[in-house]
Amino acid sequence: MKQVLPVQAVQGNVKVPGDKSISHRSVMLSSLADGTTNIYGFLPGADCLSTISAFRRLGITIEQHEDRVTVYGKGWYGLREPSEILDIGNSGTTIRLMMGILATLPFHSVLIGDESIARRPMKRVTTPLREMGAEIDGRAGGEFTPLSIRGGKLRAIEYHSPVASAQVKSAILLAGLQADGVTTLYEPELSRDHTERMLRSFGVDVESFPGGVRVRGRQTLTSPGEIHVPGDISSAAFILAAAAILPGSHVTVENVGMNPSRTGIIDVLQAMGADLTLHNERDINGEPVADIELKYTPLHGTEIAGNLIPRLIDEVPVIAVIASQAEGTTVIRDAAELKVKETNRIDTVVSELGKMGARIEATEDGMTVHGPVPLMGTVCDSHGDHRIGMSIAIAGLKAAGETHVRDAESIDVSFPGFFAVLKSISC
Structure with missing residues (x-):
């Protein structure tokens, strides 16, 4: 007290x-990119540390010294099947964006979190990812954790999100990057666009337009070398x-x-x-x-x-x-x-x-x-x-x-x- x-x-x-949102995304995209990325001003809070932990378990080498982080990216398919359950603690950003990434990968993974995460709705993400072809299961038909994901070959979709959520949007964009075709998402109001901005800094072509965003599949990420949060x-x-x-x-x-x-x-x-x-x-x-x-x-x-x-x-x-x-x-x-x-x-x-x-x-x-x-x-x-x-x-x-x-x-x-x-x- x-x-x-x-x-x-x-x-x-x-x-x-x-910034918590940017710190999460800087580690995620750096892990998926080819090359080494140095991140300055990283938030060493519990949620962002959960993101680092998850990617380490996926085989990425990450060095962290307080607010400076170095990520040795292996490219999208350099990630490996985790040998243990991925526990993301209290971080809603980690679990929802990770779902979009894991949906693209040809292996099995399980995501869990703390008691708070266990009460938070996940079907807003599992529904569009299933439409893209990912195999996802969980409590209440995929509404709650634990979530089991077997990813692989995805197809692009056009999705009208019922909520303005950067987490939902980001999960779909990340999955769309490895899907066949062009994935388009519409949202009722503009949600925060950190993912789109950072993807562009990694060399990805992302199109934002009034009411939504679209991304072409089969794109790769190239490290910008440095990110200042x-x-x-x-x-x-x-x-x-x-x-x-x-x-x-x-x-x-x-x-x-x-x-x-x-x-x-x-x-x-x-x-x-x-x-x-x-x-x-x-x-x-x-x-x-x-x-x-x-x-x-x-x-x-x-x-x-x-x-x-x-x-x-x-x-x-x-x-x-x-x-x-x-x-x-x-x-x-x-x-x-x-x-x-x-x-x-x-x-x-x-x-x-x-x-x-x-x-x-x-x-x-x-x-x-x-x-x-x-x-x-x-x-x-x-x-x-x-x-x-x-x-x-x-x-x-x-x-x-x-x-x-x-x-x-x-x-x-x-x-x-x-x-x-x-x-x-x-x-």
């Missing part, structure tokens, strides 16, 4: 750990949130990835009236990067819905914290996807912030938050969800008295050193 005490403000310049905007969101709710705060988060499919949190803060400025905008490895400066100013409520939701789905818990201190009502809609994250984040956000005195109600596909209200420190539970744990901690900086976060270790999944960073800027 971690104790959080109230502070007056947060001030200073900080860096956050590397920017700071994770989902992690930066917690630092920005602290500054947004504490009068007198002034922070700059340096070297943050600003992929347009991920910057919904910036749009929301600006819609709420935040004094936010981007500096040093640049491009690294096909990803836009900038330094984000935020000075405290009183905020007001807003409405968050529609195509904005996929661009900030991971930030909704901490947006709820911000909304609890903003003037008026904030309504979050079209976010039913929150129910199938590490926890049902609609229920856990409402429950834990409610314990602290927030005026917050769950709806069928989101939540409504009324502010501003005084928060009171109490004992809260992360429910093993890193983003819930960090959101409670940020609320604790504003709350009167002591806040205690149960299972705070879960935060290491995406933000190792989170509490040390908070301490460094607290005053």
Whole structure:
């Protein structure tokens, strides 16, 4: 259990750990490529380490020294049948993208994860992969882990995804790279496009178009030599949130990835009236990067819905914290996807912030938050969800008295050193 005490403000310049989504993909694509790739700024969190572990068991040599990783790629068919079950821990990205890769390979593999993964829906990926010709089985007809995969010769498909999910899209694209023909995927809203951007840096021809993406099969990957992972905007969101709710705060988060499919949190803060400025905008490895400066100013409520939701789905818990201190009502809609994250984040956000005195109600596909209200420190539970744990901690900086976060270790999944960073800027 971690104790959080109230502070007056947060001030200073900080860096956050590397982007989790990009870190996963950098290891995966480097393993599938011909040549050696050096990855800098890698996130050494538990989820990304699960990806490294899985590829080691598939026969890839990977050296890791904190946030620097070297992958000795063997090409797509250099992977070998694992002699043991592939345990991906808590990582939904690892298991869903791995399914797309393993579906192409002519051997048998089994994927499992922790209790949280065992509850998360997998049929959104197993269904299209089966259409492509992969043999996949699992609990409830392939809806839940453990999942058994026998891959091999695949055929291209045209698939209309019922959800806007980068994990679903990426799994289909990766499978499509080794399928006969052209695979096309349509999605209801634009999901994050890190996979497409990184595939292009590995020499792959990927076509993005309004409403979807397509890829030609039988393409190979060539290592770009180096990948520089920017700071994770989902992690930066917690630092920005602290500054947004504490009068007198002034922070700059340096070297943050600003992929347009991920910057919904910036749009929301600006819609709420935040004094936010981007500096040093640049491009690294096909990803836009900038330094984000935020000075405290009183905020007001807003409405968050529609195509904005996929661009900030991971930030909704901490947006709820911000909304609890903003003037008026904030309504979050079209976010039913929150129910199938590490926890049902609609229920856990409402429950834990409610314990602290927030005026917050769950709806069928989101939540409504009324502010501003005084928060009171109490004992809260992360429910093993890193983003819930960090959101409670940020609320604790504003709350009167002591806040205690149960299972705070879960935060290491995406933000190792989170509490040390908070301490460094607290005053």
